[in-house]
Amino acid sequence: MKSLQRAWHRHSPQLFLGELLEKRWMEPIIPFTLTIAVFLAFAVMIPRYLTAGSLQELMRNFAEQGMVAVAMAFSVLSGGIDLSVGAVFAMSNFLALYLYLIVGLPLPVTIVLVILFGAAMGAINGGLIAYGKTRPFLTTLVVLIIVRAAYNKVTVAFTNELASIDSGSSTWDFMGSGRVLGIPVNMLVLMFLAVGTHFFLTRVKPGVHIMAVGSSRKAARHAGVNVKRVLFSAYVMSGSVAALAGILYAARQSSSGTDTGVGWEINALAAVVLGGISLAGGRGTIARAVMGAAIIFMLTSGMVRLGISGNLTTAIIGIILLLAVGFNVKWVKNKGKVLQKVYVTPSWVDFEPPPSVERGSGTPFAENDRLKNAEAIALNMIEGPEDVILDRKDNLYTVNRNGSIIRFLAPDYAVREEFARIGGRPLGLAFDRDQNLLVCIAGMGVYGVKPDRSVFKVTDRTTRTRTRLKDDSRLYLADDLDVAPDGNIYFSEASTRYELTDWALDGFEGRGNGRLICHDPKTGITRTVLKNLTFPNGICISHDGQSVLWASTWLCQINRYWIAGPKAGTSEVLIDNLPGYCDNINRASDGKYWLAFVGLRTPVYDLAMRNPVFRTRMVKQIPPDEWLCPGINYGCVVKFDDNGVVTESLWDPGGLSHPTITSVREHKGHLYIGGLENNRIGRIRLEGADPNWEAHVSYWGRA
């Protein structure tokens, strides 16, 4: 039973759901499947729906509605709305017929004039909305009424002329009823229009500005976008596209009825919303508008073919619009919240009671005062020295929160200089054979700094896990690294699901989200060596160079992965059930290893780790500042040997000057202490340690 529960928490479907919701294709996939479903439903219900003739007819009737939806999409994406598209469409239809067939203008002139008319109507809308600061909805609604009334007047006035018109030239007929490769001409125009407008909105500056203004008018203004002109242009585009649809409709129908374009604005609006374009603006694509229009068109035309009354169709469109808008509004508002609630998926972690850390308990972990009087280097000159390292000239390097590498010059470390600025949040440090300083950078990957201070990228991606929904090829949270004798760089990626700032959430999950990655500088290939590791943190190549030691923070384990020798390629747990959360591991002068404890285990937190349901509830129901957190207000460092035996520990009781120790580095008889959140680097003399031992000599020999 217990193992079943454990398996459930390990492979929770929630994991899949959380990563699914994060996908960018998640939102368009809803209208897409809906489109397919509606199409298939009608294909089943209506006989001969799938014949070539029927499909051509469908496309021919759909094209103009699709265009009107594209016109609507322009205004909605800009953060407004254009209800006049239906009326502009109808009026353009009349104008095209009138100018071409009654007045007898040449076709190109007609097309240009009609599109100019649409642009002019858009200019009225846009002018009032952008420069007159009126409300888009009401303004375009009134323009709809005016244009509609004018349309009704002129069609009545020209009834006789329109009834007796002769269909014009062959070009005109081709526009109306021609086909290219079996696809009706107007459908082709829609396709080109959709591709073109998509390109315009995503790749061309004025189009991108429309999206920017829709996303956040304020941000766009601050970025120097001329908001008024952009809004104006969005409505002009909208009007022009509606006019284009009117021309094609005129060529196809050669008539101008009283109901032409009536209610098309509502259909277009429903289409846009159903396609998932946010009414708040800036969110959505043209493709979604066309998909939404396809759904609405298939519903309306299909219901007509099924003999359902027009009244019911109106009611259904109204209800669909209500549902789609409601969903749209709620989704945009709560997506982040839903994602946050679904995303964190705690797993089941069983802990044995840890060895005692009581003062005088006799265990190697017993509390003492050895770090209490550590000398403070660089006090208040550094922010968050996660890792420290010393070079051949005894200079001290450390990482800073702002993304730079700071160097303190030997011998007294009083002079601070910015060695390199990389960005991100630098974490683990290591020197390679050529004295390049390699650094793991959370959010960026692994970078290096040459002795001449030039920065180069080592790697920022690895092999993608094919079975996983989330794209984990980019490095999320590279944490610590070390260089093997053959020059291969082994580094840990603590989590592929959380950023550094959310490390506590990864802790609540206690899941194997991290991995051990190897980069070969000779070939430039980066590959994942081990995956599904629980917060792999510190990395250290063993003294004999045959294995990689890595620390699992949340499981409180030290693991060994063999890279050479008879057991190469296998891994084993070296130390289990440590009393603290392990961080960086580094070599010690006596053939052992230093290990920093970033925090200490507490019985309460251990209990919580055994109860994933509790942690889920905690994350969902109470605010973050009241979450149960691992105890990190301690300062403790331990030493262990190659057999996994812990031999001694050094304490700063209460973590007064060194809480949350993340790194300890031995150099010439001294121990240097770094902490993730600290404002100093600590140094103590190590009694009895080899005063000439230097780490890089241990790695690379004397220069």
Add this chain to the structure above:
Amino acid sequence: MTGSSGARGPKLTQTTAVLAMCAVLIAVFSIFLNGFLTLGNLFALARNISILGILALGMAVVVIGRGLDLSQVASFAASTAIAIILMNSGYATPVALLIGFVMAIAIGVLNGFLISVVEMPPLLTTLASSLAVLGIVRTTAVQHYVVYLSRGHDEFLRLGGNIWGGVPISILIFAATAVVVHLFLSRTVIGCFVYAHGDNPDAARQTGLPTRPLTMIEYALCAAIGYIGGVVMVAQTALMHLQVAESTIIFDVIMVVVLGGVSLVGGRGNVMSVIAGTLLIGVLLNGMTIMDMDVQTQNIVKGIVLLIAILLDSRLHPRDEETSKQGD
């Protein structure tokens, strides 16, 4: 003190300006239009504007609370149609009217629910709900556009008649409604809440006003008052034509409200503004009818007047576009 007088300034001037404009218009029409200044035409004018005025009173409640109800006409058309069908099928007149009333209120509450709880933009919500309501009523109850009130409801029809030698009862109903709405808005706690809600919805919510129920009350009141207008319409004509919902009446109503000085930013205006707006639009419509303008031309003129009104309103009462919600 300066702040409050500043807020009062444009409101008062707008109402008085509209009344002055109205007086000028009446004067011009009286001189140039034959038959404008006759008792018969004035009573006809009163009859016509009373319905418009009643509807505008309802709309004003919503607009003061920073909303807008495009479904008002659809809602009263649908619910009075149901009431007529019930009356025709033998229900007692009060019972039938009450059922229609409850239906109108239900539509209003539904609108308010969608707007306040689901947080949909008011204009879209009411536009879509009017489609849905009309569509449902037409598929289930009213197959054709028109419902006639059958014979034998003379007492009810008297509501649409005249008393005291020609004074239409509908104008009295308008007056009574105006008094009630005025008392509600200025003398009751909920009325004050409506102003607070429209003035600054966030502040209202944060000071603890029940803004969600309040929104529902506003839309319910709008629908209810609209229903009264609908009943008066039925009493005058003995029928309900559902196409009224597709006509431009709703824009006349909005025009009245906006022109009178009940700004769309909310929290401004009062019943006096509505009366002033009603007079102006009523006179304008009446004049256009006497001039024998066709409906389409009237629509164009009304549309242009409304555009100017909206433009002026956004000049006089600017809103912050960077924080305003979509669909306004």
